[in-house]
Amino acid sequence: MRLLPVPEGVRLGLDPDEAQLLDQLVSQLIALLQSHSKTALDPDPLFASLEVGGSDVLPEDPALARLFPDAYEGGGNASAFRRVTEQGLLNRKLQDALTVTSELGPGSDPDDPAPVTLEITAATFPAWIRTLTALRLAMAARVGLEVEEDHDRLLEDEESRGTVLVYDWLAAILESLLRTMERS
Amino acid sequence: MVATETQPGTGVGAEQEARRAAAPEHPWQTVVWDDPVNLMSYVSYVFRSYFGFSTERAEELMLRVHHDGSAVVAEGAREAMEMHVEAMHGYGLWATVRKEDAS
Numbered sequence: 001m002r003l004l005p006v007p008e009g010v011r012l013g014l015d016p017d018e019a020q021l022l023d024q025l026v027s028q029l030i031a032l033l034q035s036h037s038k039t040a041l042d043p044d045p046l047f048a049s050l051e052v053g054g055s056d057v058l059p060e061d062p063a064l065a066r067l068f069p070d071a072y073e074g075g076g077n078a079s080a081f082r083r084v085t086e087q088g089l090l091n092r093k094l095q096d097a098l099t100v101t102s103e104l105g106p107g108s109d110p111d112d113p114a115p116v117t118l119e120i121t122a123a124t125f126p127a128w129i130r131t132l133t134a135l136r137l138a139m140a141a142r143v144g145l146e147v148e149e150d151h152d153r154l155l156e157d158e159e160s161r162g163t164v165l166v167y168d169w170l171a172a173i174l175e176s177l178l179r180t181m182e183r184s
Numbered sequence: 185m186v187a188t189e190t191q192p193g194t195g196v197g198a199e200q201e202a203r204r205a206a207a208p209e210h211p212w213q214t215v216v217w218d219d220p221v222n223l224m225s226y227v228s229y230v231f232r233s234y235f236g237f238s239t240e241r242a243e244e245l246m247l248r249v250h251h252d253g254s255a256v257v258a259e260g261a262r263e264a265m266e267m268h269v270e271a272m273h274g275y276g277l278w279a280t281v282r283k284e285d286a287s
Contacts, residue, residue: 069278071269077281085270092274126233133226133276140221148220171223178225 001173003180009121010180012173019116021166023104025135030097032138036064037090045095054086063138067093093134099127125181132174139167211285214258214268217278218249230275231257235268259284 002013014022036059042048056079059065068086070078103118120128143160145151145167154160216227224246231242235257248255257279258268265281272279 066278067273067276069273069280071266071273071279071281073280073282081266081281085266089270089273129226129229130275133222136221137276145220150220175223175225178223178229 003176005180005183014116026097026101033094048091051087052084056083062141066137066141096127096131100131212262212265213256214265215280216249216257217254219278
């Protein structure tokens with residue numbers, strides 16, 4: 001992973017296997033979001049982002065529960081609020097993730113060994129960092145990373161080690177993106 | 185948790201009580217909670233880009249979330265706080281709306 005500030009924003013360079021991994025992860029996030037969606041994504045981004053008709057309970061899946069937390073600490077208000085906001089929030093997360101895969105897509109051909117270079121502009125930057133964050137939140141929920149101390153333990157556990165390494169790699173991309181974007 | 189203000193330099197305690205009495209239509213807060221996933225730099229970025237806070241203010245609030253477990257990042261009408269919380273969830277931050285009295 002290489003990052004370079006350019007006038008339009010940030011140039012992100014990924015090795016082919018890195019681009020493929022990121023594309024796979026974001027595709028999994030899209031599948032997770034779609035599994036929770038109550039409607040097809042409206043092709044008009046504005047309508048999609050305003051759509052109502054979400055569920056009214058905290059999702060059972062821990063990853064979805066972390067992506068769509070309760071907005072109130074107490075039951076009734078949280079349900080009422082979720083009903084009118086969750087689907088729109090889900091659609092915006094989907095749009096963010098689709099923005100990232102559409103930029104990764106053309107370069108992540110497994111038969112093409114060339115490194116992938118893409119430019120993240122001020123317009124697409126929020127979608128990128130929100131999606132990287134959503135991925136990390138989902139992965140943390142999957143391996144049970146609930147307090148800071150869990151990190152090192154999960155890194156040593158053979159079963160979760162791979163996930164934690166990728167989780168840390170995503171953090172490194174996110175951190176570098178934030179730092180580089182500030183300088184551009 | 186330590187009571188916080190959205191405006192730097194505004195006092196807490198008695199002054200907050202007085203302000204609450206003077207503005208009963210604004211008893212709601214946006215609370216951001218600490219989590220082990222989000223990067224400090226990212227939380228600070230969200231505070232700057234979404235709320236328009238200065239770097240200094242954003243860092244201060246981010247550190248408050250990190251050290252105290254949560255921080256009040258905005259106060260005002262309920263609808264506005266709900267909008268903020270929805271936006272925070274959009275960024276992946278853990279946030280809730282609550283009545284000021286509950287703090």
